[in-house]
Amino acid sequence: MNTDRRITLGHFRAFVAVVECGSFVAAAQRLGRTQSALTHQVRSLEDILGERLLNRSRGHFSGLTAQGMHLLPHAHRVLGSLASACRAVTKPLLSGRIRIGVMDDFRIQGLIELIANFKAIHADAELTTVSDLSAGLEARLLRGEIDIALIKQVVGPEHSPSAEALCIEQLHWVAAEGFDWRGPEQPLSLVVFHHGCVYRKLMLEHLDRLNVNWHIAYAGYSYHNVRTAIQAGLGLGLMPYGQIPVGCDIHHHLVQKFCLPTLGFSELILRMGSHSVSPVVRAFRQEMMKDLSSTC
Incomplete structure (x- = not known):
């Protein structure tokens, strides 16, 4: 029997939930399941793969094993692809131009993945990205040259x-x-x-x-x-x-x-221009906010 055919989305949801929540109890509450059922599902995934994924101390989650660390990004991608597929069916397709400004030092890889996922759903959306210092991005927003700007501001x-x-x-x-x-x-x-x-x-x-x-x-x-x-x-x-x-x-x-x-301190802020904002820009800003909130 092929191993991949025995693994279900439920296995990945249980595994990811434990890692993100930090405990079996909290993960079970998030998924609306009993702790024993969730624990059984994680052990089932480990049995199928023939590898231990989670370290346990007296039955409590205490971190990922090396194999668990290798599996985690793949589990995230599988669940993310499913969520994108559902959004593609349930949300209206959007089109139009989105002009994004980011700081020169911003890690661009995450933004590239976000743009690719957004384009997979809204194929007619046209996205352009420019990098600049925060002051330059603020000026571009005021001139209407970009729609969204990711900037830093200093607070005393x-x-x-x-x-x-x-x-x-x-x-x-x-x-x-x-x-x-x-x-x-x-x-x-x-x-x-x-x-x-x-x-x-x-x-x-x-x-x-x-x-x-x-x-x-x-x-x-x-x-x-x-x-x-x-x-x-x-x-x-x-x-x-x-x-x-x-x-x-x-x-x-x-x-x-x-x-x-x-x-004082530095803040990361996502700003939009004062000009008329289209539905496609609003939708991308929402996705960008969710992505940044989960990674910062």
Whole structure:
């Protein structure tokens, strides 16, 4: 008997639910099943494959095995394809132009997959993507050149996060281990992004208010290049926590009694233009919001 013919969507739903919920109890509640029935289904999948997929400690889920990690993305794709097929039948087909703007440092692979899935349902939709810095994307939105923009905005430490924020990260002053500034008698070396970056603007505004004499040692477009320059010790930089380079330190002061101000945090925001928005743009924005909310 072929193994693949014995595996059902129910097997994949049970397996994915346990991983996403973190426990058999929570997964059973999500699927509206008893815990014993769900446990039986997961064990049935393991028996069919002849591999253990979940690690268990006293009967409780404690993580994926190596085989489970290999299977998980395939299970997600199978269930995602089923959901797409259902939407293709139950939702009206949409057509029209969708112009998307994303930041230069945005991981494009996830967006490419999202566009491919959307096109699989709405074949007549025409999607165009452009990358730019956040300030450039804001300007394009105002001019009506794009319909949707994924941007970053900086929020001060005295404010609360925006309700529309999809992802929030604390900002920090960062420099390589051993980075030294002798004080006001010499310019402070900086590593920054190019003009139009909200991080660059915030950094220079703070230093100017402190009357710090600075010079830009490196200016780049990509996170990779800016991180590399900071790691090499070229200067002080400003980074969200998740992008701090290996081997670098968070700085709260540079020389004795010279304290660096608290920076606040960075928010990821999905914005739409003020011009008339078509149904196809609204539909794609909804899919993009769901995708970003699950990955951030």
